[in-house]
Amino acid sequence: MLVLFASVAVCTASDKTFERKVPAEARGVVDISNVSGSIEVRGWDRPEVSVRADLDEGVESVDVNSDHGRTSIKVVLPHHSVRHGDAHLQVQVPKDSELTVSAVSADVVTAGVLGVQRLNAVSGDVTAELAGSDLELKTVSGNVKLKGHGQPARLHVSTVSGDVHLEHGAGDLEAGTVSGTLVVSLDSARSVRVRSTSGDLHFEGKLTRGADFDATSVSGELKVRASAEAGYAYEVSTFSGDITNCFDEAHTERSRMPGHTLQGTRGDGAGHVHLKTMSGDVQLCDRK
C-alpha cells in the first residue's frame, strides 16, 4: 500500500496530459490562447478539433468549448498563484478554419492551415506556413518565420524588436518593426510597404506589373533586389546614408553626397519603388 501511494504521489507531482476532441465546422473559427509554453496547430481534413496538451504543475487545466461554429481553447492558470507553469498544446483543426492564436511567452507554430490566420505573441517566436489566405501577425519581441508557396495573399506583420524571415511569400505585404531585422523574399509582389526605425530590411523578389514598393527607415539599412518584367520607376532619398545601385553593367554608382535623391527608370517603368532613410545606407538592384 505504501508503494501504491508513493507512485500516485509521483504522478500528481509530475506533468499532466490533457486530451479532448470536439466536432467543428469545416470553415469555422478556432481561438487558442496560452500564456506560457507552446502552441502547435496543424490543419487536417477531419471536421473536428483535437487538442492534446502537456501541462506543467502550475497549470490548472485547458478549457475547450465549441459553439455555433467557434471553438475556443484556453489554458487556465490558478487565479491566486504567482508561479505559472508551461502548457504545450498540440492542436489539429479543419484545414479551412479561421485561426486566432494569442500567446504571451509561448512559441507558436502553424502548418497546413489554409484559412485566415491571426497570430499574436508577446515574446514567443512564431513560425507559420502561408497558404494563400490573409495573415496578420503581431509580436513584441518574438522572432517570426513565415514560409509560403508563392500563393498571393495579404500579409500584415508587426513587431517591435523581433526579427522577421519571410520566404516564398506573394501578394501584398505590410511590415513594421522598430529594431528587428526583416529578411523578405516574395515570389511575386503587388504591393510592399515596410517601415523600420533602426532595423535593416533585406528584400529580394519580383514585382508584378504596376507594383508599388515603399520602404522607409531612419537608421536601418535598406537592401532591395527587385526585378520586374514591366520595369519600375525608382526614387531613393537619404539624408546622410550612401546610395548604391547596380543598374549599369560597367560600374556601380555610388553617391557620397548627403541629403540627396537618386531617381531613374528601369524597363517600361510600370511599377514604383520608393526608398527613404535618414542615415541608413540604401542598395537597389534589379538582379541577383
Add this chain to the structure above:
Amino acid sequence: MSGTRGRDERKVSSLRELSGAIEPSRDLWPQIEARIDEERRVTPAASAAQERPARRRTVAPRWLAAAAMVASVAVGVWIGRSLLPATRPVAGAPATAAAPTLLDAAYVSDPRYQRQRAALMQSQQAQLAALPPAARDKVMTSLAAIRRAKQDLESELGKDPGNALLQELLVNTYQDEMRVLTDVQQASSAGKGI
C-alpha cells in the same frame, strides 16, 4: 537663364558687384498665402494618409482601433510641430537621458494625442515590469532606438527645417512610438486576459 528683366547694360569689375536680389516678374505672395491657409485646414500628414492606396481587406485586424489612433496621431503631431517654440538639443547632453524626460519633451498641441500619450507614459514602467524579462529588455532597446531616432531627426531638422524627407521620417517615428506604447500596453495585459 530665362529672361525676367530688361537688359542690364551696367558694367562691373567684380562678381561681388552683381546684385544678389532679383525681383520676380509677378507677386508670388497671394499663392503662398493661399497654400498657408489651405494647410491650416488640411495637414500634410492627413493628406498623405489619404493618398495611400486603398487596400481591400477581407478581415479587419484586431488592432485596427489602435492603428487608427496611431495614424490619427500623425495629424496631432503635425499640427503641434507647427506651433512648437524653437528648440535645439542641448550640447553635451547625454545621448540616453532618463526615459520619462526624453519622451515628455515631445510636446504636441493636439489634446487627444497629449491625453493618450500621457496615459500610456504614466503606466509604461508598470507595463514593462509585467512583461517577460527577455521581452522587457528587447522593448526597452527598441524604445531607446526610437528616442535616438527622434533626437537625430530633430537635430538635423533644426539645421535644415524645410527638409521634407526628415519631416516625413519624424512623423513616422512619432507614430511608431505610439504604436510601441500601445503594443506594450496590450502585451502587458495579455496575460491577464488569457
Add this chain to the structure above:
Amino acid sequence: MTQAQAEDTRIDWEAGLVQRACSGDTRAFERLYREHVGRVYGLCLRMTRDAHLAEDCTQETFINAWRALPRFETRSSLSTWLHRIAINVSLAKRRKASPVEPMLEDEEGAGVAGEWTLETPVEVQEIEAAIGALPEGARDALVLHALYGYSHGEAAQMLGVAEGTCKAQLHRARKLLRERLNVEVL
C-alpha cells in the same frame, strides 16, 4: 546711427515679426516675405536657370519656412536660414528634372582665394549669361560664394558637399568664366 546699430535694429525688428508670424500672424510673415523674396528668388533663379521653376522654388521656400518658423532661433540670420531652405528646394526640383552630375574630385590647394575681380569691366548681362552657362555644381558654388558671400565651409554645408569639393567647383568656375568672358578672373 552706426552700421552695427542699424543692423541690430533690423534684427530686432525682424525678430518681432518672426514672433508674430509664429503665433499665426500671416501679415507679419508677408512682411518678412517682402523683405527677403528678392534674394531668395535670385538664388533660385541662378540655381535653376528657369524663371517658372524659380517661382515654384521661391513659393516652396516660403511655405516650408512658414512651417518651420517656430524652430528658427531669432539671434541667427533669417536670410541665411531662408537661403538654406531655398537651396534644398532648388536642388530637389533640379534633380527631378535631370540626373545627378558626376562627382568632382577634391582638389587640394586649388587656388580659389580671390575677390572675383575682373581684369576689365564686363556688362552685367554677359556675366549673368556666363554664370548661367556653368555646369550646375560650379554654378551653385560660385553663386553662394561670390554673389551671396558665404564662406567655402558655409557654401559646402548648404550644398551638402565636402569643403574640398566646393573649392574644386570654384576653381572650375573661375577657369570656365575666364574662357567664356575672355578676361582674367582674379
